Amino acid sequence: MNLLLCGVNHKTAPVALREKLACLIPDVAHAYNHLKSWPEVSESLLYTTCNRVEVMCVSETPDEAAARVREFFARHPEIAPGDLDESFYVHRDREAVQHFFRVAASLDSMVVGEPQILGQVKRAYREAAAHHATGPILNRLVHKAFSVAKRVRGETGIGDHAVSVSYAAIAMAKKIFGDLAGKNVLLLGAGEMAELALEHLKGQGAGKITVANRTLERGVALARRFNGEAVSLEELPEQLLFADILISSTGAGDLLITRDQVKGVMRRRKQRPLFLIDIAVPRDLDPNINDLDNVYLYNIDDLNEVVQQGWQHRRHEATKAERLVAAETLKFLLWLETLEVYPTIIALKDKAEAICRAELKKTLNQLGPLTEEQRQSLEVLTASITQKLLHDPIIFLKRNRRPRNPHQELDLVRRLFHLDPDRNGGIPEKD
Amino acid sequence: MTDFFLYLTLIAYFGATGLWLLYFLAQREGYYRAGAWVMAGGLACHTLALIQQAWAAGALPAATFGETLLLFAWALVAAFLVLIWRYPIKILGTLVAPLAALMVSGSLILPARQGVVSPLLKGFWLTVHICLTLTGYAALALAGLGGILYLIQERQIKSKRFGFFHRRLPSLSQLDNLNYWCLTTGFPLLTGGIISGSLYAQHTLGRFWSWDPKEILTLIAWLIYAVLLHERLTVGWRGRRAALMAICGFLVLVCTFVGANLWLTGYHSFASFIQPP
Numbered sequence: 001m002n003l004l005l006c007g008v009n010h011k012t013a014p015v016a017l018r019e020k021l022a023c024l025i026p027d028v029a030h031a032y033n034h035l036k037s038w039p040e041v042s043e044s045l046l047y048t049t050c051n052r053v054e055v056m057c058v059s060e061t062p063d064e065a066a067a068r069v070r071e072f073f074a075r076h077p078e079i080a081p082g083d084l085d086e087s088f089y090v091h092r093d094r095e096a097v098q099h100f101f102r103v104a105a106s107l108d109s110m111v112v113g114e115p116q117i118l119g120q121v122k123r124a125y126r127e128a129a130a131h132h133a134t135g136p137i138l139n140r141l142v143h144k145a146f147s148v149a150k151r152v153r154g155e156t157g158i159g160d161h162a163v164s165v166s167y168a169a170i171a172m173a174k175k176i177f178g179d180l181a182g183k184n185v186l187l188l189g190a191g192e193m194a195e196l197a198l199e200h201l202k203g204q205g206a207g208k209i210t211v212a213n214r215t216l217e218r219g220v221a222l223a224r225r226f227n228g229e230a231v232s233l234e235e236l237p238e239q240l241l242f243a244d245i246l247i248s249s250t251g252a253g254d255l256l257i258t259r260d261q262v263k264g265v266m267r268r269r270k271q272r273p274l275f276l277i278d279i280a281v282p283r284d285l286d287p288n289i290n291d292l293d294n295v296y297l298y299n300i301d302d303l304n305e306v307v308q309q310g311w312q313h314r315r316h317e318a319t320k321a322e323r324l325v326a327a328e329t330l331k332f333l334l335w336l337e338t339l340e341v342y343p344t345i346i347a348l349k350d351k352a353e354a355i356c357r358a359e360l361k362k363t364l365n366q367l368g369p370l371t372e373e374q375r376q377s378l379e380v381l382t383a384s385i386t387q388k389l390l391h392d393p394i395i396f397l398k399r400n401r402r403p404r405n406p407h408q409e410l411d412l413v414r415r416l417f418h419l420d421p422d423r424n425g426g427i428p429e430k431d
Numbered sequence: 432m433t434d435f436f437l438y439l440t441l442i443a444y445f446g447a448t449g450l451w452l453l454y455f456l457a458q459r460e461g462y463y464r465a466g467a468w469v470m471a472g473g474l475a476c477h478t479l480a481l482i483q484q485a486w487a488a489g490a491l492p493a494a495t496f497g498e499t500l501l502l503f504a505w506a507l508v509a510a511f512l513v514l515i516w517r518y519p520i521k522i523l524g525t526l527v528a529p530l531a532a533l534m535v536s537g538s539l540i541l542p543a544r545q546g547v548v549s550p551l552l553k554g555f556w557l558t559v560h561i562c563l564t565l566t567g568y569a570a571l572a573l574a575g576l577g578g579i580l581y582l583i584q585e586r587q588i589k590s591k592r593f594g595f596f597h598r599r600l601p602s603l604s605q606l607d608n609l610n611y612w613c614l615t616t617g618f619p620l621l622t623g624g625i626i627s628g629s630l631y632a633q634h635t636l637g638r639f640w641s642w643d644p645k646e647i648l649t650l651i652a653w654l655i656y657a658v659l660l661h662e663r664l665t666v667g668w669r670g671r672r673a674a675l676m677a678i679c680g681f682l683v684l685v686c687t688f689v690g691a692n693l694w695l696t697g698y699h700s701f702a703s704f705i706q707p708p
Contacts, residue, residue, distance in 0.1 A: 154459075155459065157458070157598070160598060161598075172588070174602060175584070175588060175597070175602050175603065176588065176602060176603050176604065177602060177603075177604050178601070178602035178603075178604040178605045179604075267666075269667070270666065270667025271666070271667040271668065271669050271670065272667070273603065273604065273669075273670065290589060293670055293671050293672060294669065294670045294671075296588055296589065298591070302591045305591060306591075306593070309593055
């Protein structure tokens, strides 16, 4: 029994190819019908994200199964057979488990540590389960992957640091205000980044939103989108009294707010903290404002610096996460090995029981009439002899999970007890 | 028996220090929770030790520097546990636990009382005076420690260089709120301590105020806190300035507590509490 993971991801395939492959999947039922119709594959799980299309499966004949999956991928009419040559990868056993854990823990993502991927895998698993495509091995693998992802998130700081400018602004705001609920936001000018930040702030429960723009119409339109209020630039000093967070991104050539202005406002604000974000180039806000107490000014370079540090931090934490994944992979493989032992144990017990029954029948026939008690003690006798005899081999199989060559030992036990009668087992029948 | 409980206390406080240090480094919630339980266990042992001492002495044990240190450590830990129960500023434990552990060690190392406690030190109002002052000190000490954390975090945010502490420290507003809560709790307690003490002095010595070093230093600290509280409430002083003031006040309190007891003399110094046997 082998684990097999094949597919393409953002490292091996261009987006055009990934898109086409992802199109194969939307009809999940159809895809699983295919997967389940192959005799080579006993369990399967299919998942796509914006960065990957992968199939995880359990198979007795991995090479044939991999070829089947590849064939399935190549079904798309717009995919040339050569397209998959470079990009299609096949991971087996240890690599497959490790790869799957890394995907769930967001270590294989384009943006390492992004939290969405786990949800996508979870949804894919629900779909697979609904189509009865998974079995005992994949079920356990997927649940292990979820717990690995949870541990990675909890025990490393992989998702802690912002890696985009708008998130960096939110992260800084949180370090200043703690909770952003009810904090008023003042938007100066409009721009993509400012709107993105505003979107995030809204998500954090920000309070009143005010937009000040040179052209009032654009300001009104933007304010309407965020349920805010539009004001003119002339009202700016007055508006500064009520805002907690200011995002400035006008195209103005000179400074809009000076240090002295803010100083005066701070006194009137009773020193309530003020977070100013200046993402305009050239800058809108006097850089000296940052010297004032309880005022924090960040410009675009500062935020980029935060983002750079966030990336560094994530890379650093990712190495910790890789160690965790490696350890969990080993644990899973150990479990998988014990799984291989069970059919042999069952076969051993079955064989012993069959012998018991046959011999008992012969003996009982020979002995003639016996009392029920005598009969029972004979049964107990035979059962306990076989049990005791098999005890050590079974313990050997279970405990000796990691011999140098597990298959060889398993094979030896099977041959020793002649558990595969249809196979000659290497033992000469006759001299 | 008292010593037994005190050693247990000491082990618990050092244990909590270790756990909270781990929490600080690894940021894992489990360490923090374990630390809080260990600390609470330590406080229970500490309480038992104090009760035994008080029982034996027939009064609140505050006649030597060591005894008072022990009382103050108790107040600090109790105040901190109340604080984190209401407002979880977890990282503060990393400062409070070692401080408490050191104070308990100090009280074990310092010479024990020899001789008889002055009868002046037994009395209801004196007990009130000691309790109020020490709990006040404890709350204000927390404000001072919080101030240190505030300054570190503020420095990092202003300079835009995020080091080791940035991620581990709470937000500025949380630290500033800590300053406010501790101030509004500690200041009335300290005031009550001063008033009850001066009433007791009038009752026993015949004068409210004797200008001895401890009284003067406490007055200075009280003035610092009064100014801070007033400015906080009227003009809205907060942030860095409030943190600096809280640290200043805390330093003056440390001088009052340690300096005035060890190096300066006056009727408030511990030397004058003991009568030769």
